[in-house]
Amino acid sequence: MKTLRYLLTIGLPFAIFIFIMIMVLTQNTDKFDSYVYDEISKIISPELTEIVKLITFFGSSKLLKYLSGILLISILINKKYSFNISMIIINIMLSAMLNEGIKNIIQRSRPDILRLIEIKGYSFPSGHSMISMSFYGLLIFLCLRNCKSKWKYIIISLFLLLILLIGFSRIYLGVHYASDVLGGYSLGIAWIGAFSIVIDLKYKKYKCQNKA
Incomplete structure (x- = not known):
């Protein structure tokens, strides 16, 4: 079961990322990228652009830096969720550096x-x-593992929708090709797959230390 999990959450998305990267380097995504942008450009309007700019902000490094600062302060105030919060902060920093x-x-x-x-x-x-x-994606993972609320799957669905809308916003705004977005998604999934395994290992160690 673990091998299958690794293949699905790390191996498959990473292989997709490598494939997209090779296609980009060999300029074999040009027609696909042009087609996607041409279709999206048909709905561009001043009103929609303002909404899309707001959506793209939710994936910006600026917002995530602010969130990291707030989360760091929350650890100092209340250490109850210090493990999960510290993992979120580390995840933001390392994924940004990798990208x-x-x-x-x-x-x-x-x-x-x-x-x-x-x-x-x-x-x-x-x-x-x-x-x-x-x-x-990490918030979804933590929610699946820790949340017991009946709203859990609604929250997860909203996070998934936001991820998709952020990718759409980058193409709409003309700052990324569709292949850039797909490459970012696939590498992000592989990263979360690997990082979730690290979290599980660290969490077991964290619980043992607290019991001791």
């Missing part, structure tokens, strides 16, 4: 189209897509 590192290796330029927001840096994989998958 930036891969971007600097691939060095894919951003789309040369109408950009509805100003942004710098490289394009592949999408940082918003990967980090939102890593952050909200």
Whole structure:
């Protein structure tokens, strides 16, 4: 069962990421990227753009830095959930570093189209897509493991919807190709799969230390 879990949560999404990366490097995603953007561009409007800008903020490093600071303060105030909170903070930091590192290796330029927001840096994989998958994906994992509320699956569904909308927003705003977003998602899923295993191992050790 563990081997199957590793294959589904780490191996498969990582293999998909590698495939997308190779397709990007060999410029075999151009038609797909153009088609997706052309379809999305048909619904661009000033009103929708303002909504999309708000959605994309929920996957921004700026927001996640603020959240990390708030979570860090909450640990100092109440140590009851210190383990889960510290894992969330570490997850944000490491996934952001991993994304930036891969971007600097691939060095894919951003789309040369109408950009509805100003942004710098490289394009592949999408940082918003990967980090939102890593952050909200970890919240989903923790919710599945710890939440007993009847609203659990509604909350999880909202997180999943937000992840998808953030990816959509990056294409809509003209700052990422569709392949960037898919690459970010697949790497984010693989990252969460690996990180969840680390959490399980650390949590067992954490519980043993507290009992002692």
